[in-house]
Amino acid sequence: MNIFTALLEFFQEASKESFLQFWNAVPLQQPEFWHRFWGNLWTGSGPMNLISYTFWVFLILCAFFYYLFPKKLKPLWLLICSYSFYLYDRSGLQMVTILVGTTVITYFSALAISKLKHIWARRAFLLLSVCTSGGLLFYYKYANFLSQLWADILGAVHISVSASVIDLPVVLGLSFFTFQSMGYVIDVYQNVIPAEKNPIYYALYVSFFPCITSGPIERANHLLPQLRKPAVFNYDKVAGGLYRILWGVFKKMVIAGNLDIFSKEVFTHLHKYNGGILALAALVFSYQLYLDFSGYCDIAVGAGKVLGFDLIENFNRPFAGRSYSQLWDRWHISLTTWFRDYIFTPLSFYNRGLSGVLGKLQGWFNVFIIFPISGLWHGDNMGYVVWGVLNGLFMVVGKATAKKRRQWAKKNILYRSRFLKALIQCSCVYLLFTICIVFFAASYYGQTASDGFYLFSHLFSNQGNSTLSSLVLVKLGFSPITLYAIGISALFVEIMEKIGRPEQVIRKLYFPFRWIIYYGLIFALLLFANFGASGFVYGNY
Amino acid sequence: MKNPFPKKNPNKPKGRKRNPSLPKRPTTPIKRFLSFIIKWTGITINVAIKCALLLPIPIFLLWYSYTVDRNGWFQGEQYEREIALAMLDGKPISNFEKMEEREITKLYAQNLSQPLKAISIGSSRVLQLTSSIAGTDSFFNAGMIGAEQPDVMSSYYLFDRADKIPEIVIFEVDPWIFSTAPDATTYRRVDWKMYNDFLYYGLGHDVEVTTEQENMNFWLSLTSPAFFQENLEYYIQNKETGMRPQIVKGDVYQQSNDVKMPDGSVLYPDSMRSATVEEVDNIALNAITNSFVNCEEFYQMDSNLIALFDEFVSYMQAKGSQVVLLLTPYHPVVYQKVLEQPERYSGFFQVETWLRQYALDHNLSLYGSYDPQAVGCTSEDFFDGWHVKGRGISKFFPGVSSLAPYSPPQDSSALHRLP
Numbered sequence: 001m002n003i004f005t006a007l008l009e010f011f012q013e014a015s016k017e018s019f020l021q022f023w024n025a026v027p028l029q030q031p032e033f034w035h036r037f038w039g040n041l042w043t044g045s046g047p048m049n050l051i052s053y054t055f056w057v058f059l060i061l062c063a064f065f066y067y068l069f070p071k072k073l074k075p076l077w078l079l080i081c082s083y084s085f086y087l088y089d090r091s092g093l094q095m096v097t098i099l100v101g102t103t104v105i106t107y108f109s110a111l112a113i114s115k116l117k118h119i120w121a122r123r124a125f126l127l128l129s130v131c132t133s134g135g136l137l138f139y140y141k142y143a144n145f146l147s148q149l150w151a152d153i154l155g156a157v158h159i160s161v162s163a164s165v166i167d168l169p170v171v172l173g174l175s176f177f178t179f180q181s182m183g184y185v186i187d188v189y190q191n192v193i194p195a196e197k198n199p200i201y202y203a204l205y206v207s208f209f210p211c212i213t214s215g216p217i218e219r220a221n222h223l224l225p226q227l228r229k230p231a232v233f234n235y236d237k238v239a240g241g242l243y244r245i246l247w248g249v250f251k252k253m254v255i256a257g258n259l260d261i262f263s264k265e266v267f268t269h270l271h272k273y274n275g276g277i278l279a280l281a282a283l284v285f286s287y288q289l290y291l292d293f294s295g296y297c298d299i300a301v302g303a304g305k306v307l308g309f310d311l312i313e314n315f316n317r318p319f320a321g322r323s324y325s326q327l328w329d330r331w332h333i334s335l336t337t338w339f340r341d342y343i344f345t346p347l348s349f350y351n352r353g354l355s356g357v358l359g360k361l362q363g364w365f366n367v368f369i370i371f372p373i374s375g376l377w378h379g380d381n382m383g384y385v386v387w388g389v390l391n392g393l394f395m396v397v398g399k400a401t402a403k404k405r406r407q408w409a410k411k412n413i414l415y416r417s418r419f420l421k422a423l424i425q426c427s428c429v430y431l432l433f434t435i436c437i438v439f440f441a442a443s444y445y446g447q448t449a450s451d452g453f454y455l456f457s458h459l460f461s462n463q464g465n466s467t468l469s470s471l472v473l474v475k476l477g478f479s480p481i482t483l484y485a486i487g488i489s490a491l492f493v494e495i496m497e498k499i500g501r502p503e504q505v506i507r508k509l510y511f512p513f514r515w516i517i518y519y520g521l522i523f524a525l526l527l528f529a530n531f532g533a534s535g536f537v538y539g540n541y
Numbered sequence: 542m543k544n545p546f547p548k549k550n551p552n553k554p555k556g557r558k559r560n561p562s563l564p565k566r567p568t569t570p571i572k573r574f575l576s577f578i579i580k581w582t583g584i585t586i587n588v589a590i591k592c593a594l595l596l597p598i599p600i601f602l603l604w605y606s607y608t609v610d611r612n613g614w615f616q617g618e619q620y621e622r623e624i625a626l627a628m629l630d631g632k633p634i635s636n637f638e639k640m641e642e643r644e645i646t647k648l649y650a651q652n653l654s655q656p657l658k659a660i661s662i663g664s665s666r667v668l669q670l671t672s673s674i675a676g677t678d679s680f681f682n683a684g685m686i687g688a689e690q691p692d693v694m695s696s697y698y699l700f701d702r703a704d705k706i707p708e709i710v711i712f713e714v715d716p717w718i719f720s721t722a723p724d725a726t727t728y729r730r731v732d733w734k735m736y737n738d739f740l741y742y743g744l745g746h747d748v749e750v751t752t753e754q755e756n757m758n759f760w761l762s763l764t765s766p767a768f769f770q771e772n773l774e775y776y777i778q779n780k781e782t783g784m785r786p787q788i789v790k791g792d793v794y795q796q797s798n799d800v801k802m803p804d805g806s807v808l809y810p811d812s813m814r815s816a817t818v819e820e821v822d823n824i825a826l827n828a829i830t831n832s833f834v835n836c837e838e839f840y841q842m843d844s845n846l847i848a849l850f851d852e853f854v855s856y857m858q859a860k861g862s863q864v865v866l867l868l869t870p871y872h873p874v875v876y877q878k879v880l881e882q883p884e885r886y887s888g889f890f891q892v893e894t895w896l897r898q899y900a901l902d903h904n905l906s907l908y909g910s911y912d913p914q915a916v917g918c919t920s921e922d923f924f925d926g927w928h929v930k931g932r933g934i935s936k937f938f939p940g941v942s943s944l945a946p947y948s949p950p951q952d953s954s955a956l957h958r959l960p
Binding site: 002003006007009010014018019022025026027032033036037040053233235239515518519522523525526527529531 | 584587591594595598602603604605607608609615757758760761764765766767769770773776777780
């Protein structure tokens with residue numbers, strides 16, 4: 001019996017009496033029920049999860065009063081909501097202190113930079129704010145990592161030093177709000193934008209709750225103007241935003257959540273499985289990571305739209321990219337553009353005098369260096385660094401060979417078919433990306449970089465006696481219908497996203513079709529979602 | 542340096558040009574107010590319609606979970622009533638692990654036509670005590686699988702509340718009911734409402750009784766999509782395997798699952814009953830190597846639990862029940878391993894000595910011992926490390942017709958061994 005026949009049978013067996021029995025028994029009219037329901041929403045244990053009734057009720061309340069309040073109060077209300085979002089976690093006070101500290105220092109630094117004329121004075125304030133934001137990021141994320149690294153280095157030269165471990169809390173969204181505040185100050189320093197005088201607008205820019213936990217990393221010239229000019233209620237936009245949230249939850253829970261069960265099992269027991277399964281797990285993880293993170297960003301963008309804001313789109317179908325650089329133009333766009341604007345461009349500017357081979361090498365270095373830094377940004381694990389280094393190498397090789405490859409492409413017979421050409425190019429990009437992602441996955445699942453190398457060295461091994469079907473169907477307990485559901489869902493997502501942004505596509509559909517999709521997505525969630533899935537992959541950065 | 546933010550041209554008209562195709566803004570405050578009301582009424586109606594369209598989904602979610610009810614919170618009573626009545630009618634039940642035993646015992650007590658002569662209370666370690674071993678047909682074994690201290694006490698209270706006080710209570714005392722260690726207090730299946738009612742009404746303790754808290758939590762869990770999925774899975778499983786408890790059809794001794802007999806005792810499946818001594822020894826050894834069930838970190842008998850035990854015995858006596866303490870033995874391999882670790886299980890070793898003294902002081906009957914050697918039980922008398930067979934119980938329990946107050950045995954070999 002499968003899920004659908006079970007449901008059908010339930011409806012066949014159901015009677016009016018059984019429904020009335022339920023309806024008369026359900027205590028919806030009892031205040032105690034609602035009191036407890038309300039109480040259960042605000043447990044405060046851990047940060048507010050974006051896939052929870054708590055967040056959705058919080059968002060609805062926030063939006064309701066936001067549209068109800070007069071224009072002048074709107075930013076203040078959003079700021080209160082953003083800080084409440086932070087303080088929801090009982091241990092959030094320390095995190096808020098860090099957030100407030102970063103906000104105050106960068107706010108005044110930017111004001112000072114905009115007022116001061118002397119270049120060194122401006123630079124001093126720039127340095128102060130960059131050091132504050134960067135220092136906090138560095139301290140909270142890498143203190144223990146560096147301590148361990150130092151002990152390992154000394155250990156290698158036979159000097160015994162025990163690595164001191166500092167008990168540091170995980171600061172919610174640290175990597176995101178520090179980058180936002182740094183970006184803002186650099187923009188002010190470079191006269192790209194004026195310094196924001198209103199502290200409420202600026203504090204809200206740094207702490208805006210839909211995107212503060214896991215991005216997208218907003219840019220001051222994009223978000224601040226919207227904060228200054230609060231949007232009026234627009235039904236289509238709010239409805240589109242809610243649909244975007246549903247879309248994100250669907251991607252995350254139905255597809256990524258289920259794929260996570262498979263990847264987690266394989267990556268945490270690499271030694272048990274043969275090369276075929278290891279390779280499949282690596283390929284699966286690439287797609288899982290994409291849907292997990294882009295699903296999160298859909299929720300963040302949707303929440304922004306419910307409040308009338310347009311947040312930066314973080315993904316644009318990355319695996320449709322025909323080259324490695326195209327993939328990175330479409331993947332985690334807010335972070336990539338941040339690195340481009342604040343690291344790559346300044347580096348290129350300062351090295352603009354170089355020419356010839358030296359200039360080329362310098363250019364490649366500038367492209368390369370972004371990725372190891374990006375790897376470090378993701379976490380204090382060597383696996384992330386290796387991931388970054390490999391990505392940097394692929395990018396550099398891609399750039400260096402671009403001309404030659406274009407010449408060869410003209411002679412390639414297979415490329416005469418547009419479909420085949422696209423298929424080959426996209427597959428190559430996906431494979432290259434997967435080669436890198438193995439190290440990312442190893443780190444994410446608590447393994448080490450050496451486990452990533454282990455996977456590659458055992459790609460053709462026959463170790464373990466598990467077959468793919470016994471692993472998936474027996475050990476992990478997937479039913480064939482769930483596997484079909486995952487496949488169909490993935491296809492549906494790809495087709496819909498090819499047409500356009502989900503909220504735009506859905507609003508163009510006729511009412512009945514729109515509601516068929518709403519119901520379809522919700523039922524897919526109820527039937528196939530993995531509700532026990534761990535948090536977002538990007539939830540701890 | 543060139544100013545990157547030049548002041549705006551003062552002659553430039555402020556704001557965007559208004560689209561002439563849009564309706565004109567109302568001019569007077571009343572018109573503006575009316576326009577505001579009309580606009581928001583429209584939005585409210587629109588939102589209400591969309592919410593109404595979505596409403597069937599949460600209602601279905603709740604209804605489905607309520608109807609399938611994998612935990613037996615809502616549909617259980619009616620079903621369990623049928624089971625209880627079947628047992629009263631003398632029919633054995635299979636797959637009874639799925640049942641809420643407390644509910645069955647409550648319904649059994651409520652539906653008794655008259656009080657029983659004897660009942661036994663305790664954990665699964667007493668479930669082999671049958672009416673023939675007890676020596677009376679008017680007997681019900683109210684032992685519960687995984688029973689902890691609150692369960693044991695509540696089970697007697699179920700008979701008290703139903704006004705069916707038994708003449709004799711065979712109280713199988715497990716050592717862990719005196720332990721406050723986490724291993725003994727997991728409270729996996731405790732019915733707190735029942736226990737609090739017992740403490741309040743039975744023993745007169747000042748506790749909060751009969752709150753609707755648990756009930757509300759059950760209702761709230763219906764809102765969980767994860768719970769919906771569990772119910773869906775449970776529904777499919779039930780349909781495929783017919784796992785729900787049912788009246789045994791065919792030979793009761795040929796069942797592949799545990800069978801709850803009409804007297805409340807449990808008949809283990811044939812495979813378990815026919816295990817060889819070597820197999821049972823291995824099972825026992827593996828079990829004790831893993832942990833001494835419910836008795837880990839039990840270093841000292843808890844004074845509050847001792848007082849509660851005393852209150853409970855007095856309460857039963859005050860109600861007119863004769864209390865018989867029964868100590869069921871552990872498998873020889875288990876007891877030997879425990880003996881070898883006196884510090885680890887120091888609390889355990891205090892219990893039997895204390896109980897013997899207690900029985901002596903209060904003129905109670907006491908039969909059995911945790912030490913199999915003291916009661917003449919060997920490996921052959923066990924199913925596993927913890928559960929003695931009926932014939933093992935017969936070796937030390939004479940039945941309710943021959944009860945006598947406890948007196949210390951003259952032969953020291955009939956006493957439990959201590960480290």
